[in-house]
Amino acid sequence: MSSLNWTTDLLNQLVSENITAEQISLPSTTLWQIESIHWQHYAELAIQQNVRWVAGWAEHVQDRFFINACFEKQGIYVLLRTIVNVAKPELPSQATVYPAANRSERHTQDMFGINFIGHPDNRRWTRHKAWAKHNYPLRKDFPLQGEPEAITPPDIDYPFVKAYGAGVYEIPVGPVHAGIIEPGHFRFQAVGELILNLEERLGYVHKGIEKIAEGRTPESLARLAGRISGDTTVGHCWAACRAMEQAAGVEIPPRAALIRGILAERERVANHLGDMGGICNDVAFVFAQMQFTRLRELWLRTNATIFGHRLLMDRIVPGGVVCDLSEASCALIKEDIILLRKELSEIMPAIDLNSSLEDRLYTAGYLSPEIASAFGTLGYVGLASGQDKDVRRDAPYPPYDQATFKVALEDQGDIASRFWVRYKQINAALKLIAQFIERLVAGDILAEWQTPPPGSESLSMIEGWRGEITAYIRFDADNKIARFYPRDPSILNWPALEKLTLNNIVPDFPVCNKSLNGSYSGNDL
Amino acid sequence: MNWLIAILQTTLFVVLAPLLAGWVKWCKCYLQNRKAPSLLQPYRDLIKLTHKQPVVSEQASWLFVTAPYIIFSATVLAASVVPLIAVDLPTTASADVIVMVGFFAFARFFLALAGMDIGTAFGGMGSSREMTISSLAEPAMLMAIFTLTMTASTTNLSGAIAHVLNDGLVLRPSFVFALFALILVAIAETGRVPVDNPATHLELTMIHEAMILEYSGRHLALIEWASQLKLLLYGVLIANIFFPWGIAETFTAKALGYGLLAIMGKLALLAIFMAITETLVAKMRLFRVQEYLSFAYLLGLLGMLSHIILEASR
Numbered sequence: 036m037s038s039l040n041w042t043t044d045l046l047n048q049l050v051s052e053n054i055t056a057e058q059i060s061l062p063s064t065t066l067w068q069i070e071s072i073h074w075q076h077y078a079e080l081a082i083q084q085n086v087r088w089v090a091g092w093a094e095h096v097q098d099r100f101f102i103n104a105c106f107e108k109q110g111i112y113v114l115l116r117t118i119v120n121v122a123k124p125e126l127p128s129q130a131t132v133y134p135a136a137n138r139s140e141r142h143t144q145d146m147f148g149i150n151f152i153g154h155p156d157n158r159r160w161t162r163h164k165a166w167a168k169h170n171y172p173l174r175k176d177f178p179l180q181g182e183p184e185a186i187t188p189p190d191i192d193y194p195f196v197k198a199y200g201a202g203v204y205e206i207p208v209g210p211v212h213a214g215i216i217e218p219g220h221f222r223f224q225a226v227g228e229l230i231l232n233l234e235e236r237l238g239y240v241h242k243g244i245e246k247i248a249e250g251r252t253p254e255s256l257a258r259l260a261g262r263i264s265g266d267t268t269v270g271h272c273w274a275a276c277r278a279m280e281q282a283a284g285v286e287i288p289p290r291a292a293l294i295r296g297i298l299a300e301r302e303r304v305a306n307h308l309g310d311m312g313g314i315c316n317d318v319a320f321v322f323a324q325m326q327f328t329r330l331r332e333l334w335l336r337t338n339a340t341i342f343g344h345r346l347l348m349d350r351i352v353p354g355g356v357v358c359d360l361s362e363a364s365c366a367l368i369k370e371d372i373i374l375l376r377k378e379l380s381e382i383m384p385a386i387d388l389n390s391s392l393e394d395r396l397y398t399a400g401y402l403s404p405e406i407a408s409a410f411g412t413l414g415y416v417g418l419a420s421g422q423d424k425d426v427r428r429d430a431p432y433p434p435y436d437q438a439t440f441k442v443a444l445e446d447q448g449d450i451a452s453r454f455w456v457r458y459k460q461i462n463a464a465l466k467l468i469a470q471f472i473e474r475l476v477a478g479d480i481l482a483e484w485q486t487p488p489p490g491s492e493s494l495s496m497i498e499g500w501r502g503e504i505t506a507y508i509r510f511d512a513d514n515k516i517a518r519f520y521p522r523d524p525s526i527l528n529w530p531a532l533e534k535l536t537l538n539n540i541v542p543d544f545p546v547c548n549k550s551l552n553g554s555y556s557g558n559d560l
Numbered sequence: 561m562n563w564l565i566a567i568l569q570t571t572l573f574v575v576l577a578p579l580l581a582g583w584v585k586w587c588k589c590y591l592q593n594r595k596a597p598s599l600l601q602p603y604r605d606l607i608k609l610t611h612k613q614p615v616v617s618e619q620a621s622w623l624f625v626t627a628p629y630i631i632f633s634a635t636v637l638a639a640s641v642v643p644l645i646a647v648d649l650p651t652t653a654s655a656d657v658i659v660m661v662g663f664f665a666f667a668r669f670f671l672a673l674a675g676m677d678i679g680t681a682f683g684g685m686g687s688s689r690e691m692t693i694s695s696l697a698e699p700a701m702l703m704a705i706f707t708l709t710m711t712a713s714t715t716n717l718s719g720a721i722a723h724v725l726n727d728g729l730v731l732r733p734s735f736v737f738a739l740f741a742l743i744l745v746a747i748a749e750t751g752r753v754p755v756d757n758p759a760t761h762l763e764l765t766m767i768h769e770a771m772i773l774e775y776s777g778r779h780l781a782l783i784e785w786a787s788q789l790k791l792l793l794y795g796v797l798i799a800n801i802f803f804p805w806g807i808a809e810t811f812t813a814k815a816l817g818y819g820l821l822a823i824m825g826k827l828a829l830l831a832i833f834m835a836i837t838e839t840l841v842a843k844m845r846l847f848r849v850q851e852y853l854s855f856a857y858l859l860g861l862l863g864m865l866s867h868i869i870l871e872a873s874r
Contacts, residue, residue, distance in 0.1 A: 204681070204684075205681065206681040206682075206685065206764070207681060208681075208763060208764065212761070212763070213761040213762070213763050213773070214761035214762065215761075228846060228847070315842070317762060317765070318842040318843050319753050319754070319757040319759075319760065319842055319843035320841075320842035320843075321588075321592055321759070321839070322591070322592050322839050322840075325592040325593055325594060326593070329593065389840075389841075389842065391754060391840075391841040391842040391844065392842045394842075394844065394845065394848070395842050395843070395844070395845060399845075540845070540846060540847065541685070541764050542764055542765040542845075542846045543845065543846075544764050545762040545764055545765055
């Protein structure tokens with residue numbers, strides 16, 4: 036019983052087990068509504084078919100909670116929904132089946148007070164000490180400005196996993212680090228230099244994005260989405276805008292789609308250049324870091340010249356883009372590509388032939404394909420461990436629906452693989468930019484906005500530079516946002532770091548972490 | 561007069577140490593296509609640190625506060641044993657190379673204790689790594705130095721250097737081995753790439769820096785200065801033992817002046833060599849350091865053997 040579309044198979048199975056799934060069609064996805072008692076069983080059926088868990092979030096609507104989970108296989112996305120009553124907010128956990136759902140369910144538990152029965156780890160996650168235990172910020176009765184105390188008390192009683200035994204010691208690292216990086220806490224248990232266990236504690240940059248999104252206009256939401264994670268401003272902004280456009284039935288002009296493609300690929304190139312330098316810097320190969328930093332800087336300066344912003348923030352707006360490309364700008368972009376290719380062709384062989392660098396990057400930080408698949412890792416982390424996923428190819432959206440490119444894939448699963456996947460992605464991105472410029476048609480760059488009907492909802496998927504970004508939007512009346520949930524790829528990649536550092540030595544952790552480079556801000560929301 | 565010059569020479573050591581650190585940084589910046597800070601920047605950093613109020617943890621014992629002074633003094637004493645611009649100084653006659661290694665070990669002992677004193681995970685981790693590395697580096701260093709002292713039949717550095725000078729330019733296989741052994745040890749002991757990275761901000765990869773993470777103000781200045789001094793000391797050892805030409809043998813102003821110029825020139829060259837290697841290689845995995853230092857020991861041993869086989873029977 037296998038047909039081309041996995042959803043038919045799964046539906047048949049659900050019907051044979053007398054589970055009713057109400058089907059509602061949404062733009063680019065289907066919504067299946069099931070009863071809450073079947074929540075976990077659905078996951079069990081889905082995992083048998085190798086369906087991937089994508090995202091999970093909830094919503095407070097009057098006296099009910101909508102609980103959503105998104106699943107994907109072969110580029111076909113299904114949004115699963117169940118409804119529970121506010122008076123008795125509980126349902127079986129999917130995290131027992133999908134480890135990827137673990138932190139997401141803990142987030143929902145902290146933000147809504149929804150109890151996931153049988154959850155393997157129901158410690159608090161996003162809640163630190165900024166709000167009290169029985170306050171749930173995403174419920175509608177929680178004030179928008181929060182309940183700020185003068186000083187948030189230190190979070191000193193979080194029950195970390197303990198390790199006991201002769202010679203076992205703990206290393207707490209962060210949330211404040213010696214370098215200028217985002218805050219996050221890492222708790223190591225080690226014997227000598229060998230890492231026995233690593234536990235992440237994130238949430239230090241929780242900004243309440245989901246709460247402050249409520250009641251915004253589309254323009255204002257796009258600006259907010261561009262600030263979820265500063266390095267992915269194009270990716271998140273595009274995902275949010277695409278979700279809103281789908282919900283409102285707005286079609287963006289072809290020229291705007293091509294410019295969005297150029298923006299996204301330029302963001303990808305800049306970040307990968309920075310990361311490749313960062314990986315080299317973490318093993319004290321400063322020469323390469325300086326070169327990559329220089330190249331990234333030149334690249335960003337071109338961004339500033341052409342698009343008016345180094346990181347391309349707020350260039351994408353609902354209905355299109357705000358920056359048009361002149362003939363001269365196109366020529367400049369082409370020149371930039373030639374220059375970058377030439378520089379990379381000199382630097383990359385020097386890196387490839389350096390045996391001391393090779394010694395550090397190969398076999399270190401190994402992530403097996405099985406674990407990568409179990410956690411649903413995305414982007415370069417997944418691709419380096421043989422997870423062949425790329426939204427641009429699997430569920431193409433304009434302008435990628437007409438583009439030809441190869442998805443970079445490696446199978447060694449080590450730091451070197453994640454390094455070289457980034458390099459391959461840079462090459463693919465440069466080709467894509469060239470293609471988009473060739474295809475650039477004359478025309479408008481901004482479509483007129485239409486107020487969507489109240490309650491219209493949509494889910495969009497965009498391949499950001501870290502991997503698949505998912506954004507969910509539901510509109511209220513009067514063009515206002517009722518619910519916005521952005522899922523950064525980091526949410527699925529962070530747990531993989533806990534696994535890939537096992538059996539490495541403590542001083543190799545920083546480079547392992549850099550090779551994954553999750554966003555703290557994108558994770559904490 | 562002799563004592564006056566001995567004091568002058570030790571002062572020179574202390575004063576010139578930041579300059580060498582600045583020069584190494586300058587060379588590295590140049591090789592990395594960066595604009596280098598002024599050569600005087602390390603001096604400015606030290607002055608800045610002495611003006612800052614040291615912040616000391618509530619958990620710190622007397623050891624934490626005293627350690628910087630002990631470390632700095634021990635390193636200065638070690639410097640007084642090493643001929644910088646002139647041989648045949650009274651200090652170098654009263655203490656030999658084993659005393660110098662002892663001063664280093666003394667300073668390291670207190671540095672490691674200070675690292676553990678506060679009780680942070682990083683300090684203890686750094687101390688543990690430092691002791692592991694030094695337990696491997698010290699035998700290698702002694703082996704290299706013994707090769708030299710066997711040729712000169714003295715453990716006195718001044719005497720050994722005078723012996724090399726008197727023999728003129730002779731190619732000794734044992735010296736080639738010992739030179740390479742000493743270079744490898746020097747890189748490990750002064751915490752340079754590829755063993756340690758003095759410029760890193762990654763707490764988990766640090767060795768020397770991990771031990772001194774909690775230090776600030778004048779305490780940090782003293783420790784930084786001591787490690788700059790240690791770098792200079794190793795540089796002078798390599799330069800003056802293996803290439804002693806130019807060092808003053810009489811205490812005339814002219815000879816001393818030439819001696820100063822000669823050592824500065826030699827150190828400048830050595831620093832360039834070091835900057836190039838640091839630019840070319842990545843830091844090695846921590847567990848490779850033992851292989852690296854075993855290799856240094858092996859080189860020292862080969863130097864000793866080749867001395868016995870090829871040179872001693874003359």
